[in-house]
Structures are given as structure tokens and as C-alpha cells.
Amino acid sequence: MTAAPPATTTEPGTGISSSSSASKNLLSVSDLTVLFDTPVGPRAAVDGVSFDVRDREILGLVGESGSGKSVTLSSIMGLTRSDSARIEGSARLGDTELISADESTLRRIRGKDVGMVFQNPMTALNPVRTVGAQLADAIRLHDRTVSRAEIRERSRDALADVGVPAPQMRLGQYAHELSGGLQQRVAIAMALINAPGLVIADEPTTALDVTVQAQVLDLLLAARERGASVVVVTHDLGVLAEVADRVAVMYAGRIVEIGPVADVIDHVAHPYTAGLRASLPRLGTRMERLTGIGGAPPLLVDRPTGCAFHPRCAHTETVCTTDRPELRPVGDAHASACHRWEVLHG
Amino acid sequence: MTTSLTLTAPARVTSLRSVIGSITRYGAVATVSWGVLALIVLAALVAPLLPFYDPYTQNLGGAYLPMFARADDGTLHLLGTDSLGVDTLSQLLLGARLSLVIAVGSVLVSAVIGVTLGVAAGYLGGLIDRFVVVMIDVSLAVPRVLFMIPVVAVLGSSLWLLILLIGVTGWVVFARVVRTQVLSLRRRDYVDAAIMMGSGHLAVVRRHILPNLRSSVVVLASLDLGSVVVMEAGLSYLGLGVQPPQTSWGLMIEQAQDYIVTDPRLLIVPSIALVVLVLAINLGTRPFTAEFRPGRRRGAESTVLPGA
Numbered sequence: 071m072t073a074a075p076p077a078t079t080t081e082p083g084t085g086i087s088s089s090s091s092a093s094k095n096l097l098s099v100s101d102l103t104v105l106f107d108t109p110v111g112p113r114a115a116v117d118g119v120s121f122d123v124r125d126r127e128i129l130g131l132v133g134e135s136g137s138g139k140s141v142t143l144s145s146i147m148g149l150t151r152s153d154s155a156r157i158e159g160s161a162r163l164g165d166t167e168l169i170s171a172d173e174s175t176l177r178r179i180r181g182k183d184v185g186m187v188f189q190n191p192m193t194a195l196n197p198v199r200t201v202g203a204q205l206a207d208a209i210r211l212h213d214r215t216v217s218r219a220e221i222r223e224r225s226r227d228a229l230a231d232v233g234v235p236a237p238q239m240r241l242g243q244y245a246h247e248l249s250g251g252l253q254q255r256v257a258i259a260m261a262l263i264n265a266p267g268l269v270i271a272d273e274p275t276t277a278l279d280v281t282v283q284a285q286v287l288d289l290l291l292a293a294r295e296r297g298a299s300v301v302v303v304t305h306d307l308g309v310l311a312e313v314a315d316r317v318a319v320m321y322a323g324r325i326v327e328i329g330p331v332a333d334v335i336d337h338v339a340h341p342y343t344a345g346l347r348a349s350l351p352r353l354g355t356r357m358e359r360l361t362g363i364g365g366a367p368p369l370l371v372d373r374p375t376g377c378a379f380h381p382r383c384a385h386t387e388t389v390c391t392t393d394r395p396e397l398r399p400v401g402d403a404h405a406s407a408c409h410r411w412e413v414l415h416g
Numbered sequence: 417m418t419t420s421l422t423l424t425a426p427a428r429v430t431s432l433r434s435v436i437g438s439i440t441r442y443g444a445v446a447t448v449s450w451g452v453l454a455l456i457v458l459a460a461l462v463a464p465l466l467p468f469y470d471p472y473t474q475n476l477g478g479a480y481l482p483m484f485a486r487a488d489d490g491t492l493h494l495l496g497t498d499s500l501g502v503d504t505l506s507q508l509l510l511g512a513r514l515s516l517v518i519a520v521g522s523v524l525v526s527a528v529i530g531v532t533l534g535v536a537a538g539y540l541g542g543l544i545d546r547f548v549v550v551m552i553d554v555s556l557a558v559p560r561v562l563f564m565i566p567v568v569a570v571l572g573s574s575l576w577l578l579i580l581l582i583g584v585t586g587w588v589v590f591a592r593v594v595r596t597q598v599l600s601l602r603r604r605d606y607v608d609a610a611i612m613m614g615s616g617h618l619a620v621v622r623r624h625i626l627p628n629l630r631s632s633v634v635v636l637a638s639l640d641l642g643s644v645v646v647m648e649a650g651l652s653y654l655g656l657g658v659q660p661p662q663t664s665w666g667l668m669i670e671q672a673q674d675y676i677v678t679d680p681r682l683l684i685v686p687s688i689a690l691v692v693l694v695l696a697i698n699l700g701t702r703p704f705t706a707e708f709r710p711g712r713r714r715g716a717e718s719t720v721l722p723g724a
Contacts, residue, residue, distance in 0.1 A: 149608055173616075181613035193605040198627045204606075207623060211614040260613065 096268055096299045097123040097146075098162045102169075104138075104145045104323075106370065107154035113370045115141045117323040118159070120397075123268065128290065128300040130310035130331065132346065133320035134367050139303045142320070143270050145169075147184060148176045163268065182212045185261030189273035191253035195245035201256050202241030205229075208263045228259040232289050251282035258289050262298075269293050269300045275309055287313045307346050311335055316403075319343045322368055322378035325397060329404030338414055339406035341383045377409065385410045442703040449700030456693055460516055463509035468492065471510040472661050475501030480679050495685055499675060504682070507663050508689055514664040515693070518579055519644045523637050525583025526644075530590020531633060535621060537591070538598025548595065552588050560585040561651070568656045578657055582644055590636055594629055601625050638701030642694040649690060665690045 104116040116138045123129050131139045144150045146161040146168055161168040163183060166175065180186075188194035196204060205225040209216060216224075222241070229237035232255045245253055254274065261269060271290060275283040290300050291313055304310060310317050310331060318328040319340065327340040338344045345363035365382040368374055374381050380390040387410060395407040408414075440447050463469050468491070478501040481493050495504040537548035564581050571577055601607065602625065610620050649666025651657035658664040660671075665686045672682035 144608075147612060149611060177614045177616055179614075180611065181615075184612070186609065186612040188605045188609055190605060194609045196606040196610075196624050196627070198630070199623065203623075207610070207615070207619075208613045211619070257609070260609070 094125050095122040096125050096127075096164070097301075098160075099142075099146060100160050102142060102145065102159035102161060103157070104141050104150065105156040105158070108371050110371050112156065113373075115323050115370055116145065119320070119323070119325055121318050121325060121328060123299050123301055126294055126297060126299055127316065128294055128302060128314045130314035130317040131301060131303045131320060132305060132307055132310055132317060134305060136367050136370075137320040138323040139305075139320050140272055143272060143301065143303060147180060147186065147270070148173075178212075181208060181266070182264045183266050184268045184270060185264070185266040187254075187258050187261045187269065187271040187274045190277045191250060191257045192245065192277070194257045195253055197245055199244075200241065201229075201243055201245070201248075205241070205256075205260055205263060208260050212264055224263065228263045229256065231292075232256075232259045232262070233285070234259065250278055251285065254278060254282070254286055255289070258286070258293075262293055265296070265298075267298055269298050270303075271300060272303045273305070274302065275304070275306070283309070284312075307335070307343075308350050319346070322373055323370075324378065324407065326379065326408070327404075327406045328397065329401065333401055333404040337401060337404070339400040339404065339411040340408045341385055341410075341414060342379050344414055345382075377407075385413050445699050446703050449696040452692060452696040453700055456512055456696070457516065459509055460512040463506075463513065466509075468494070468503065469506050469509065470503055471506035471663065473502065477501065480675075482681065496681055498671070498682055504685055507668060508665070508686060511663045511665045511668055511686065512689070512693075514575070514658055514662060515645055515648060515666070515690075518575070518582065518648045518658075518664070519641050521579035522582035522586060522644050522648075523640050525580060526586035526640060527590050527633060527637055529584065530587035530592075531594050531626075531629065533587065534591040534594025535598050535625060535629075538595040539602050539617070539621060539625065545595075548591060552592055552595075555585070555588045560647070561654070561656075564651065564656060565654075568651075573656060573659055575658070575662075578648065578651065582647060582651075586640060586644065589640055590633065593632055593636060597629060597632060598625055601628055634701065638697055641697045641701075645690065645694055645697075665693075 099122070100120040102116055102119045103114050105112040105114050119138070119142055121129070131142065133139050141150060145155075145157045148168065148171070150157065157169055159169060163179065166179065168176070168179070171179075195201070202222070202225055205228060206221045209221050209224055225241055226237045229240055234240055234252060234255050240248070240252075240256070245256070248256065254277075258274070269290070274290070275286050278286060287309065290302065294300055300313075302310065302314060307317075314331045316329060317331045317334045318325050319334070319342065320326065321342050327334060327338075327343045329339075334343060335347060338347060342363070345361075348361040349363060363382055368378055368381070374391075376389070376391040376393055377383070377386075377395050380386045383390065389409050393409070395409050397405045397407045400406045400411050475489075475497070477488055478491075478493075478497055479499050481497040481501075483496045484492070484494060486492050491503075493503050493505070495508065498504055498507065533548050533551070537545040560582075563585055567581060568577065602620075604624075607620055607624050610624050615623070645665075648657055648664060649669060652664050652666035653670040655670070658667050660667070668686035669683060669690070672679075672686065675682050
């Protein structure tokens with residue numbers, strides 16, 4: 071089935087699309103809303119999120135736990151399987167609308183056009199099946215005609231590509247026989263084995279130690295070199311500073327700031343991003359204690375009025391408690407959803 | 417510790433020594449249990465070929481013979497004879513055949529039904545899950561024997577009916593455990609990863625859910641095997657199971673109770689056989705709990721052992 075439903079009336083982005091003329095968009099998410107049934111009625115875990123992923127770009131999605139980063143991506147790929155979730159809006163991958171796509175369309179896209187790397191490599195690999203068997207699955211799911219020898223060869227090459235030593239031997243091993251770093255390499259090899267155009271990495275470095283983190287980030291950069299676009303979800307702004315081209319900061323289910331990584335880090339235009347940046351530990355500067363962001367992210371069932379961040383914000387004014395700020399351009403390709411961004415903007 | 421083992425490709429098991437090695441590595445208890453099980457199965461299989469095997473001929477003149485006694489016609493009865501003069505050892509072997517067939521058959525039936533319903537409920541959720549849960553509750557509320565008595569009364573007793581009845585009423589054990597395991601398994605990252613690779617649901621179940629259920633299903637089956645042998649004995653004891661001149665260990669025990677004072681041997685022999693079989697099954701399958709779970713050292717305590 072070639073299901074390409076007619077383009078729904080989608081909003082043309084929010085002020086930041088003006089500068090996207092330079093390169094083509096691979097993935098276009100617009101006004102994505104994910105509603106979960108809660109005891110007090112449906113609540114939006116993702117609330118009108120729009121962003122684009124351009125060709126050969128690494129986009130970072132950053133935010134605290136519960137800010138909606140992972141839900142955003144799993145909804146796009148149809149992984150949010152819950153009877154109590156409702157997904158609205160649009161996500162177009164090339165010519166295919168993903169949100170309304172049927173299961174067989176999604177199945178064809180997953181693994182072939184989009185590869186996904188999960189947070190915890192220990193749980194992303196099946197403990198009772200060998201690495202080789204799982205890599206073979208990934209190949210055979212999208213090409214039933216490949217021979218066994220071909221599968222072996224491609225699996226071996228895929229492992230070699232991500233720097234797994236002795237790839238031939240690894241094919242017969244189980245996940246528990248590998249170190250955490252090797253497990254994540256295998257998981258990445260599995261996501262990349264069909265050379266997908268889009269790679270989604272959901273906190274790929276969180277479960278790894280720092281040296282391995284850098285190696286995994288290099289793999290994402292290498293994937294981009296081979297022509298893929300990458301979406302990296304993380305709560306670590308430092309990770310994004312290293313690899314991302316653009317960053318989208320999420321808070322309470324909305325994108326509060328989006329822009330090129332240098333702009334977002336050097337010319338912060340949202341107090342939440344400023345808080346994230348301030349809470350990064352820095353080598354070489356001795357701090358008495360790390361600066362955190364006071365308070366906690368709001369509950370799904372109890373979102374503040376106006377700007378969701380205002381109870382934790384140092385710059386709150388009356389307008390912040392009543393009007394919800396929309397994303398507005400604050401610079402070239404840089405947008406912020408803050409009433410008082412000028413106060414911060416340096 | 418065993419890094420050198422894991423780093424080399426596993427050698428194909430060829431030599432006799434490695435065969436013995438792969439059997440005995442589960443420890444003395446399991447090895448002995450398997451030996452006993454093999455012996456019982458072998459004895460049951462080859463029984464008709466044995467020279468003394470004659471579980472049907474009655475000889476009223478040679479009833480209640482003690483062990484190692486010879487009848488008038490000179491036949492040696494290693495375990496003596498029963499109230500009708502039938503050779504007890506032959507009966508024991510005949511009983512082993514039926515007890516084993518019924519045990520294995522009904523556990524298979526239970527496992528197939530239980531795993532199917534458990535996976536369906538746990539994986540699909542929703543209405544199907546609710547339906548299965550209600551079925552489980554109902555099944556648990558109704559005693560198995562209470563369900564079997566009227567069915568056997570109406571349809572009459574037969575081997576296949578017995579297997580079917582015990583099997584059909586025993587699925588709950590499997591369904592309950594499998595369902596809860598699948599509930600957690602389907603939320604594992606590697607299930608999401610498989611779906612993200614383009615797997616359909618059937619492939620996910622076959623490649624990722626079922627292999628992970630293997631260890632617990634084997635454990636459940638082994639526990640169930642023991643209890644089914646006892647249940648068959650109980651049913652035969654109630655007169656609902658195997659009917660004479662066929663016999664099972666349960667039926668032998670039932671028939672022996674009339675002579676418990678005059679000739680306790682008739683009770684003790686099949687009882688010991690039953691205990692040995694059930695023990696061998698339970699002790700012999702114990703190592704699988706740890707063994708089927710990669711990453712766990714053998715001998716590690718199992719966490720899935722449910723109450724029998």
C-alpha cells in the first residue's frame with residue numbers, strides 16, 4: 071500500500087521557517103499534540119510542537135525529564151501505543167504523513183527510513199538472542215531476498231563501521247557478554263544497518279561513561295557524514311553543544327527556544343535555557359555548588375497558567391502568569407517563547 | 417573468570433566426553449534426577465519387550481505373593497503379586513506408561529493454551545486482557561476436580577479425555593505467569609527497538625516475547641508435571657481416571673488401600689514410584705531456571721519460581 075494521505079492544512083511553522091530556505095526539510099513536524107487521559111481529563115504531554123529536521127542536520131531536543139522530548143519522538147514514529155493517548159497534528163517524513171499512517175506503512179518506514187537508538191543499550195538488546203540474530207532481523211525485515219552469507223557480511227560490516235572490534239566474533243555473542251559501550255555500538259549498528267535517512271537517538275549517551283559518550287557522539291557525527299539527519303534527545307546541553315547544529319529546548323510539552331546551537335548557548339533567549347546552561351558543571355572552574363533551577367517541572371495534570379515556566383522563573387511579570395508566550399523570532403533562525411527575552415538576550 | 421570461554425566461538429558438541437560434560441555440568445542432583453527419569457521412561461517404553469512383563473494375567477492361586485516370590489507355575493515375581501495374582505512389577509511398568517503419557521500430554525495442552533492466552537492478554541491488552549483475566553479468576557474459583565467429575569460422569573472415562581481435562585483445567589498456571597511477564601516484556605526497549613526496526617507484532621512475539629518466556633514456561637511445566645502426576649493419581653483414586661484392567665500408579669494406590677493392613681507392600685511400591693518420579697522431575701528441571709537466563713551464573717537462585 072502506498073498511503074500518502076492528502077496534505078492536511080498545516081501551519082507554516084512559527085516564524086523560524088523563514089530561514090529554512092537554504093536546505094530541504096527531511097522531517098516536518100507541525101503542531102504536534104499528544105493528549106493523555108488523566109483522572110482529571112485529557113492533558114497534553116506534548117502541546118503544539120512544531121519543528122523541522124533538515125537534510126544532513128543534527129537537531130538536539132533538550133529538556134528535563136517529563137518535558138515531552140521522548141513522547142514527541144515516539145508519537146511521530148507511532149510508538150506511543152496506549153489506549154489513553156491521542157495524537158494530533160502532523161509529522162511529514164518526505165512525502166509521507168506519519169501521524170495518520172497505517173501500521174503497514176509505518177512498518178515499512180521504521181528501520182529503513184528511520185533508525186532509532188535507545189537510551190539504555192542494556193535493555194535495547196534482547197538478552198536471549200545473539201547480536202547476529204538481531205542484526206539479521208534488522209536486515210531481513212526490509213529485504214527478504216538477501217542470502218545468509220550476505221546477511222553475515224553486512225552484519226559484520228555494520229559492526230565494523232561503528233568500531234566494534236572483532237565483529238565476526240560478536241555476531242555469536244549475547245548482549246550480556248558485551249560492555250555498555252559495545253552494547254550501544256551494536257544498538258547503533260542495528261539502527262544504521264539499512265542506512266536510514268533519519269536517525270533518532272533517544273538519550274544515547276545517558277547510560278554511558280564520559281569517554282564512551284564521546285565515542286558514541288562521534289558515531290552520530292559519522293552517520294551525518296554518510297548523509298543522514300540525526301535527532302538527538304538529551305537532557306545534557308553539553309552533549310548538544312558538541313554535536314548539534316540546532317537545538318530545540320522543551321519545557322512542559324512545548325518548545326520554548328529553538329535555534330542554531332551557538333546562538334542558543336551564547337545568546338540565550340529563554341530563562342529556562344539559561345537555567346539549563348547554568349546547571350552545567352564546568353571543568354577548571356571550582357564552584358561551591360552547582361546552580362540548579364529552583365522548583366520542579368509542573369505536573370501533567372497541574373500546568374500553570376500563562377507561561378508554564380513562570381513559577382520557577384526569576385523574571386516573572388504579570389503578563390507571564392496570564393498569557394502563554396508563543397515562539398517568536400529573536401534573531402536569525404533563533405526563536406524563543408518568552409515575554410521577557412530581551413532581559414536575558416546578551 | 418570464564419572470559420576465555422565467551423571469547424571463542426562455541427565448539428560443536430561432538431565427543432562423548434563433551435556430551436557427558438554438558439550433562440553433568442548441572443550438578444550431581446540434576447544428573448541423578450535425569451538418570452532416574454531416563455530409567456523410568458526407558459522402562460515404560462521397553463516394558464512389553466521384557467520377558468516377565470504380563471500385567472493382565474490373573475492367578476488367584478498366586479495372590480498376595482511377597483517380593484521375590486515364585487508362583488506355583490514357577491514364574492518369578494520380583495515385586496510380588498496383587499490381590500488377583502497379577503505381577504506387581506508389570507503393573508508398575510504399565511502404570512508408568514499411562515502416568516507419563518497423561519502427565520506429558522496434559523502439561524503440553526495446559527502450556528499451549530496458557531501461553532497462547534497469556535501472550536494474547538499481556539501483549540494485546542484491552543478487552544482481550546480483561547476477558548482472559550476473568551477466565552483466570554473463574555478457573556481459579558472452581559476446583560478442577562469439581563469440574564472434571566460431571567464431565568467424566570457424562571462422557572465416560574478415557575485416556576484422551578483425561579489428558580484433555582487435566583490439560584484444559586491447568587492452563588491458568590501458565591496464563592497467569594505468562595501474562596504478567598508479557599506485560600513487562602512488551603514495554604522493554606528491545607521490543608520498541610524491534611518495532612522501530614519495522615517488525616510486525618507477530619514477529620515481535622515470536623522473536624522477542626516467546627524466547628524470553630522460555631525459562632519460566634519450562635519451570636512451570638516441570639512443576640506442573642509433578643502435580644499432574646499426582647492429580648492423575650488422585651482422579652484414578654476417585655475412580656474417575658484410568659479404569660482397570662489398565663492401570664496407573666494412582667489407581668494402584670487406590671486399589672491397595674483395601675489391603676493396607678494385610679499387605680502394605682501393594683501401597684508402598686507404587687507410592688515410592690510416584691514420589692521418585694515427581695522428585696526426579698522437580699529436581700531435574702530445577703537448573704533450567706538459571707540456565708535459560710543468559711547472564712546468570714548457574715546455580716543462581718531463580719526469581720520466577722512461583723508457588724506450585
